[in-house]
Amino acid sequence: MTLLDDAARVRANAHAPYSGFKVGAALRAGSGQVYVGCNVENVAYPEGTCAEAGAIAAMVAAGETEIAEMAVIADCPDPVTPCGGCRQKLAEFGHPNLPVTMATTRGARITMTLAELLPGAFGATHMKD
Ligand code: THU
Secondary structure (H helix, E strand, O other): OOHHHHHHHHHOOOEOOOOOOOEEEEEEEOOOOEEEEEOEOOOOHHHOEOHHHHHHHHHHHOOOOOEEEEEEEEOOOOOOOOOHHHHHHHHHHEOOOOEEEEEEOOOOEEEEEHHHHOOOOOOHHHHOO
16 A cells, blocks of 8 residues: 555545545655544634644654655645645655655646755754854
8 A cells, every 4th residue: 555545545534624625644754654644624714734734743643753755635636735834844854855745536646855845944954053
């Protein structure tokens, strides 16, 4: 089973009654372990969380801090791309060369690196004297 299969499978559990847009995400951590997440919306709209954030939270809760590979999938015309906030979250735990595969449930997919998705990322080096 591929990482994208894991993302597609967890997408079924997304709680998206407000947008109707279900998203699934799966990441392979440094250990090789796979962590998954889906979007979890809330009636207080800004309290909703993205699928990628859920997968990252599961990884960190399990004691890991390195993302080696990421996949995200939704039912849309073009491959779903992580929102700006999630790109920054990925940068916290992923190398600039981290491959992020973005897909549609209809079979389209594209893979880009994190550096391509978040050029000029703000990082810890900016906070050094
Ligand atoms: N969403 C994600 O979970 N991940 C993405 O990459 C894009 C957007 C969610 C947030 C919200 O629940 C819904 O999709 C519509 O924006």
